[in-house]
Amino acid sequence: MxxxxxxxxxxxxxxxxxxxxxxxxxxxxxxxxxxxxxxxxxxxxxxxxxxxxxxxxxxxxxxxxxxxxxxxxxxxxxxxxxxxxxxxxxxxxxxxxxxxxxxxxxxxxxxxxxxxxxxxxxxxxxxxxxxxxxxxxxxxxxxxxxxxxxxxxxxxxxxxxxxxxxxxxxxxxxxxxxxxxxxxxxxxxxxxxxxxxxxxxxRGLALEEVTIKAARRDLHSGMFGGPAVNPIHVLSQVIAGLRDAEGRVTLPDFYEGVPELPPEIRAQWAALKFDEAEFLGDVGLKTPAGEVAYSALEQIWARPTCDVNGIWGGYTAPGSKTVLPAEAHAKFSFRLVGKQNPQQILESFRAYVKACLPDDCEAEFLNHGASAxxxxxxxxxxxxxxxxxxxxxxxxxxxxxxxxxxxxxxxxxxxxxxxxxxxxxxxxxxxxxxxxxxxxxxxxxxxxxxxxxxxxxxxxx
Amino acid sequence: MxxxxxxxxxxxxxxxxxxxxxxxxxxxxxxxxxxxxxxxxxxxxxxxxxxxxxxxxxxxxxxxxxxxxxxxxxxxxxxxxxxxxxxxxxxxxxxxxxxxxxxxxxxxxxxxxxxxxxxxxxxxxxxxxxxxxxxxxxxxxxxxxxxxxxxxxxxxxxxxxxxxxxxxxxxxxxxxxxxxxxxxxxxxxxxxxxxxxxxxxxRGLALEEVTIKAARRDLHSGMFGGPAVNPIHVLSQVIAGLRDAEGRVTLPDFYEGVPELPPEIRAQWAALKFDEAEFLGDVGLKTPAGEVAYSALEQIWARPTCDVNGIWGGYTAPGSKTVLPAEAHAKFSFRLVGKQNPQQILESFRAYVKACLPDDCEAEFLNHGASAxxxxxxxxxxxxxxxxxxxxxxxxxxxxxxxxxxxxxxxxxxxxxxxxxxxxxxxxxxxxxxxxxxxxxxxxxxxxxxxxxxxxxxxxx
Structure with a gap:
């Protein structure tokens, strides 16, 4: 034995x-x-x-x-x-x-x-x-x-x-x-x-790339600045609207399936005395920027997020160019917890982006994977x-x-x-x-x- | 003679x-x-x-x-x-x-x-x-x-x-x-x-590049997503907040020195029957996106603008990378009219950007020229x-x-x-x-x- x-x-x-x-x-x-x-x-x-x-x-x-x-x-x-x-x-x-x-x-x-x-x-x-x-x-x-x-x-x-x-x-x-x-x-x-x-x-992960398209070609901002819609502005509004002042993601039903921590686990985590100041200080930060209702440790371990991992559009080389770009792009990632459904969240995200679009803009989506x-x-x-x-x-x-x-x-x-x-x-x-x-x-x-x-x-x- | x-x-x-x-x-x-x-x-x-x-x-x-x-x-x-x-x-x-x-x-x-x-x-x-x-x-x-x-x-x-x-x-x-x-x-x-x-x-032109800096280095969005502030989000809020629903630039005193057109000039321009549909249609657009109170021709000829000519930050190559970038950048241009003072507008813009910054972020500015x-x-x-x-x-x-x-x-x-x-x-x-x-x-x-x-x-x- x-x-x-x-x-x-x-x-x-x-x-x-x-x-x-x-x-x-x-x-x-x-x-x-x-x-x-x-x-x-x-x-x-x-x-x-x-x-x-x-x-x-x-x-x-x-x-x-x-x-x-x-x-x-x-x-x-x-x-x-x-x-x-x-x-x-x-x-x-x-x-x-x-x-x-x-x-x-x-x-x-x-x-x-x-x-x-x-x-x-x-x-x-x-x-x-x-x-x-x-x-x-x-x-x-x-x-x-x-x-x-x-x-x-x-x-x-x-x-x-x-x-x-x-x-x-x-x-x-x-x-x-x-x-x-x-x-x-x-x-x-x-x-x-x-x-x-x-x-x-x-945490799970859902990755989605978005392209906002406006004019057929890049435009001169002197000739068109004012009446021509700028896809960088539109994309910025999309991003800015994704989180509220409390750091919560604004997509409808986003928090469906997000469990609250059992009280004993929450107490155990609190007792760990996770050193937020040291954790953030190591990378030059000091203030937790996520959901205000949760500690930094809870934010990382048990709360979902929406982040932009990359953004680009228009002229990005040294100096200036007075261009209104035809397109703007961003790569989004959602960290998921509990029973959040990656596919539902991606659908909700796409619907939100489309609802943000003014006349003359369209959005294209490219998925880079999703896992619960x-x-x-x-x-x-x-x-x-x-x-x-x-x-x-x-x-x-x-x-x-x-x-x-x-x-x-x-x-x-x-x-x-x-x-x-x-x-x-x-x-x-x-x-x-x-x-x-x-x-x-x-x-x-x-x-x-x-x-x-x-x-x-x-x-x- | x-x-x-x-x-x-x-x-x-x-x-x-x-x-x-x-x-x-x-x-x-x-x-x-x-x-x-x-x-x-x-x-x-x-x-x-x-x-x-x-x-x-x-x-x-x-x-x-x-x-x-x-x-x-x-x-x-x-x-x-x-x-x-x-x-x-x-x-x-x-x-x-x-x-x-x-x-x-x-x-x-x-x-x-x-x-x-x-x-x-x-x-x-x-x-x-x-x-x-x-x-x-x-x-x-x-x-x-x-x-x-x-x-x-x-x-x-x-x-x-x-x-x-x-x-x-x-x-x-x-x-x-x-x-x-x-x-x-x-x-x-x-x-x-x-x-x-x-x-x-x-129109005059003021060109300003902005870099929003957050963490000391790029971060992993699994490890830091939530508590670490994302400079792309901050930059997006800066851009989204620059214009209101009527297409007006929100910077304080931005319209100081912007003349209203003399009525006879406004009448003359209206009589030109500028073909907005053709002008915008040529580049695949149909709806003037600027200040709603002005015609497209007035927007181009006689109204100031704020545009983003380029934006970049984080991972922008094909595929995905779950990074929270340390920095995000954008190139802004202001088209100016009348007696708008480019220096005052740049100062007002910089103050606005700084006021948008949450804890742990700072902004750097690089001017690319300004002319009335x-x-x-x-x-x-x-x-x-x-x-x-x-x-x-x-x-x-x-x-x-x-x-x-x-x-x-x-x-x-x-x-x-x-x-x-x-x-x-x-x-x-x-x-x-x-x-x-x-x-x-x-x-x-x-x-x-x-x-x-x-x-x-x-x-x-």
Whole structure:
């Protein structure tokens, strides 16, 4: 029978071995965006497959039109155990500018930053090799101590940093094989280095480009300025009218499906004492500009937005040109939460734009994608069990958090495999992922593995 | 003594000679923007100077850092006669696309387009060689018939089509020599081929570029969308707030110095039956979009505007990018009339923009020039006399018109020499200046010369 206590003891007893194995993985230059590293990516996949086979998984590096996807499967000790699909990625970001690295990005090392506190240095340490190995080490500990509490399928992607282009087709083609009860994703952060965090919500995203057309051609503002409608003015009115003085989006029914936070979550978030001043101050701002009724953290995690990401029209080079342009353009994005329907919102937006148009103007729309928000209910069984497990490991309950951005792979799994994701990760905001001198806290790696051991146990019992 | 009757008779008697002389001038490839034609431009200047010397002017082609400026002077028969400075330009536009010309652009010809009605074809026929030669021919006729009614200084520029870059310094350096009682400019159009026109007003122009700055760097809209202020939204509010529902500019005191049209001018303009539908229809529009209280013609000729000529910010390439830009930019232009003060309007605009800024935003301003409107009062002596002269020639009073655009050289003369300009020209809107198959109506050339003979007489007596 699987034993949590023995698994935890095994993890504690083999800390050096776990670190050596992670360092082996970190040495592969598995940069997925640069074709020059194609063979390095493949070697990393092969190492993972062979490593997992040696652990008793049935593992292989599967071919895709891009980089390989490693799939590994192992049964639980008990046949009626739940089945989890764990996702991670073994590819990494490019390393330039190389001169800013204090160590060789592919020669991992341990650095003691304060007495008794060390960091793992190297490209991929935090994103995502260190994170995925927390789960692998938890599985290893169980395999040697009575077996796995859950059926486990591992899926390690090699293209996360280059757009996951092979993943949707791969999931669709292997849906039956990969379908599980719950997806586990280890690619997110903790609240701080002592406080675990479960990401329960990801905002959705609807992207729409608008072109306002007026005259048949660009006009001279001396000859036509006055009677000729200016599409830049019209577009500005469209944008200015989208939000009211309280920062709310004015589209009819926009807030339909937007849930109010459960009071206990709102209280938990308030208790986090999120430092708005520091958050905004880091980028040169000081005043939250969104909905006045919500804190900055609520605005990012739990409220929808409408933003313009780009605008252009007329003469934009140096100097001046007295032109009335024939067209003006803007790219809009809506961040969505809860059950907001992206298609309904896009329709409502298009209707609003059309209603703004004066005589002689028309609007053209170009969609750049739309996806609903992803929510794992705070009260769900998976979150309740994972919360208890994390509390046991860290001595405090996890923050039940949200993410303002999307995590594309979570959306892909939801769409292709209809699976909910439990997002637990042990990264920190200062891990410098995607930047020189990437690191992963040694405690994240060690207590992360222990956390997964506890979560697997909690899910099974 | 100068004799108008004899001068008119001389013009009628030597029509072929006048046409030959114009054709001689049209043959020079005096394209000022293209350095390859530098010598052709110089030869045209030399031809003019020698031609004018032969007519009894004291003429020379003066060197400038660019192309020569031809200056010619002749005294009136009476010492106490008024002194006029006539401006024209002998440089022409490039001829490309050459394949669209039906004739060689520098082999001028006459084409009978309907029985008894001919056009002069060739680059520069209408802009501005044909026009300047109307005045030269009027002077020639007087010189041979009792002398000039006015002291005349001719100034023919060779850089009008390339920005008149040498003219301001030349005028400043020769102000004393060139200063006269009135400037005559022949570079404008008639109302139609039977109706003369005096351009009494040119709108001024103030050009200001605005940059709205928010965060220190571009932000991710997932991470910051909501609390981070978006400078594109702010800029859109700036633009949307600049005009009210009646199409009026909302800046405080914007309309200070904007004259109401004299009732007789308003009536004259209304009687022109300006075809708004055709004017707007030509460019694919149908509804005048400016101040609702004014006709489209009044909006262009006599009302100020505020337009955005260009806008940009954020991501503008194909596809989408969920960025909150750090900056957004727009180029504004104000068309000004009457006594509107460009500096005061720019100050008022800057104050308005600053008042629109929410916390965390700042605005930077970059001026691209400002010039007041130019107005020769409808009731002025010069316009009254020129109107009588034109009525005598054309059988109907001239339209006392305005121009929505600026004519830079008129502003330069006003600024450098403090001289008012009487703008009378005989071009037509369909002369295809700047395009292939440029033409000038033969009647414009012949009756134009007769018109100037009458105007010189009217100014002197």
């Amino acid at each position: 699987p034993s949590l206590e023995k698994a935890l003891a095994a993890l504690d007893a083999d800390r050096q071995g776990a670190l050596d194995r992670l360092f082996d993985l970190l040495r592969f230059k598995s940069i997925s965006t640069d074709p020059a590293f194609k063979d390095d990516v493949a070697r990393a996949a092969d190492w993972l497959a062979s490593h997992l086979n040696a652990m008793g998984f049935e593992a292989s590096a599967r071919k895709t039109p891009g980089h390989p996807i490693v799939v590994a499967k192992a049964k639980a000790a008990r046949a009626d155990a739940p089945h989890v699909l764990f996702y991670g990625h073994y590819d990494v970001q490019p390393v330039d500018p190389l001169e800013l690295w204090e160590t060789d990005p592919f020669a991992p090392s341990l650095k003691e930053v304060e007495p008794g506190w060390s960091q793992i240095l190297g490209r991929g340490a935090g994103d995502d090799k260190g994170q995925l190995m927390t789960f692998v080490e938890a599985c290893r500990a169980y395999k040697a101590n009575g077996g796995l509490p859950c059926h486990v399928t591992l899926l390690f992607e090699g293209e996360e940093e280059s757009g996951s282009s092979s993943l949707p087709d791969f999931l669709a083609a292997n849906a039956k094989e990969l379908k599980a009860d719950l997806m586990l994703v280890c690619d997110t952060n903790m609240w701080d280095r002592q406080t675990p965090l479960i990401t329960c919500m990801l 928000a992803i929510t794992l209910p705070f009260q769900s069984e998976a979150i309740q069990r994972a919360s208890r497990a994390l509390q046991a490991e860290w001595g405090k309950p996890p923050v039940l958090a949200a993410s303002g951005g999307s995590i594309p792979i979570v959306g892909i799994f939801k769409r292709e495999l209809k699976m909910d994701s439990l997002m637990v990760g042990f990264g920190l905001d200062d891990d410098r992922i995607h930047s020189p001198n990437e690191k992963y806290e040694l405690s994240s790696f060690q207590k992360g593995a222990r956390s997964w051991a506890r979560i697997l146990d909690a899910l099974a019992n | 100068p004799s108008l009757e004899k001068a008119l008779a001389a013009l009628d008697a030597d029509r072929q000679g006048a046409l030959d002389r114009l054709f001689d001038l049209l043959r020079f490839k005096s394209i000022s923007t293209d350095p390859a034609f530098k010598d052709d431009v110089a030869r045209a200047a030399d031809w003019l100077a020698s031609h004018l010397n032969a007519m009894g002017f004291e003429a020379s082609a003066r060197k400038t850092p660019g192309h020569p400026i031809v200056v010619a002077k002749a005294k009136a028969a009476r010492a106490d006669a008024p002194h006029v400075l006539f401006y024209g330009h002998y440089d022409v536009q490039p001829v490309d696309p050459l394949e669209l010309w039906e004739t060689d652009p520098f082999a001028p010809s006459l084409k009978e387009v309907e029985p008894g009605w001919s056009q002069i074809l060739g680059r520069g026929a209408g802009d501005d060689k044909g026009q300047l030669m109307t005045f030269v021919e009027a002077c020639r006729a007087y010189k041979a018939n009792g002398g000039l009614p006015c002291h005349v200084t001719l100034l023919f520029e060779g850089e009008e089509e390339s920005g008149s870059s040498s003219l301001p310094d030349f005028l400043a350096a020769n102000a004393k020599e060139l200063k006269a009682d009135l400037m005559l400019v022949c570079d404008t159009n008639m109302w139609d081929r039977q109706t003369p026109l005096i351009t009494c007003m040119l 409107a130019i107005t020769l009062p409808f009731q002025s002596e010069a316009i009254q006399r020129a109107s009588r002269a034109l009525q005598a020639e054309w059988g109907k009073p001239p339209v006392l018109a305005a121009s929505g655009g600026s004519i830079p050289i008129v502003g330069i003369f006003k600024r450098e020499l403090k001289m008012d300009s009487l703008m009378v020209g005989f071009g037509l809107d369909d002369d295809r200046i700047h395009s292939p198959n440029e033409k000038y109506e033969l009647s414009s050339f012949q009756k134009g010369a007769r018109s100037w003979a009458r105007i010189l007489d009217a100014l002197a007596n």
